[in-house]
Amino acid sequence: MTGAADQGVRIGLSVVVMALKDRRSVVLTTQGEDGARALPFGPFDPVRDRTFELALRDFVTEQTGFRLGFVEQLYTFGDAGRATPRATPAVDQRREVSVGYLALTPDAAEVQTEAQTHDARWDAAFDIFPWEDRRTANPALRNALSQGLALWAGDNDQRQARARALFALTPDHRWNEERVLERYELLYEARLVAEAWRDGDQPPPPSVLPGMTMASDHRRILATGLGRLRSKLKYRPVLFDLTPGVFTLSALQAAAEAVSGLTLHKQNFRRGVERTGLVEPTGQLSSATGGRPAELFRFKGVDPQTGAAPGLSLPAQR
Structure with a gap:
């Protein structure tokens, strides 16, 4: 019989720390184990750590040299096999639950310190999600996006409708800036982002869209954070926290x-x-x-x- 420890739950804490730098939105990242950029992330030890938030603050400072100000809980990511953006159950893995947080800061100062343990830096959010920047025309990206989605949708009316609605591919569809996560998950499903190929142990083809790949499902968590922030702009004065x-x-x-x-x-x-x-x-x-x-x-x-x-x-x- 398999022991309870083998089927237990590991609890991790991750945080989306966003700031503005040189009139760009930036996110605090560290070096992941596989070399990809990652959000600050660490384990929660129920014996050692008194609260999630205190544990989060401690390891973020240790990893990056950055001290968090106000944080709010973002979401709990608990899919089986959540080392991928889409859950892929694996019998030899324990369930890993990640409690995500969102933090905003007006100070995107350099985070290099002698104490830090992970190569921390600020990365531009739109280098990770280039399709989310609608301020300037990008014909090459738009063409690649349209062609990739068309190939994925084929003659499937439901897929076509989803793609048109989320990416405003026709004039009768309005772009909704809050639906960052839904767009990323559709691109993952369509295998238009590199993580979809990585998670299938395959090299990505040239047809994948540009955008910085992140470790584990951290691009999914970041998409959740960016969508939440965009939504909050309209009903809370969060912009002044940046x-x-x-x-x-x-x-x-x-x-x-x-x-x-x-x-x-x-x-x-x-x-x-x-x-x-x-x-x-x-x-x-x-x-x-x-x-x-x-x-x-x-x-x-x-x-x-x-x-x-x-x-x-x-x-x-x-």
Whole structure:
């Protein structure tokens, strides 16, 4: 009889740490065991560790030299055989449950320290998910995406409908920036990302889409985190967790665009910011814009009486 320990559960903790750097959204990564980039990840020891969050904070600092600020639980990933983005049950593996967290920081400073144990760095989110950046035309990527999805869908009406809806392949479909995870999982199913071939122990063909491969199912976890962040932009003032204490409205718009992957209408965005009452002028000007000095603003914070703090609207692209 197989012992309980052989069929037990291993609990791991992973975190998506996102920041803005050079007007790009970036994510903190480490070196995975197979050489691929990975999210900060570590085991939870129920004997040694008092809480998930304390364990998470300790190993992230150990691995990267970075100290986490506010974190929130993202999702619990508990599929059997979750060393792959799609569950592939394996009888000789224990169930591994990963509790994912999302953390935001306004400081994407260098994370190199003598104490770190994993080659930590900040990677651009759109280097990992290039199809999620809709701000500039990328005909080569769009053609490869369309052709790959067409070959996968074939004459299957259901597949065709999924691809058109998720990737807005026709003018009558609107791009929904929040559906990052659904798009990645469809691309995995269509074998258009390298992980799908890696998990089948096959070398990826030239037809796979560009994008940085990540260890285990970490690109899936990151897709969940990016989708959550994009959703929260609209109902909570999370953008200010990524920005410095003072900022111009142009810099605030650039931050929103860097996260959403959308080009936003300048005047509509500013009017939306003013309607929320979330910011106030500092009475100072910034000369770092390269042109006419711009007014500096700061986040007013949550209403102390009501606790209300709305998100920011993302007006239509130009």
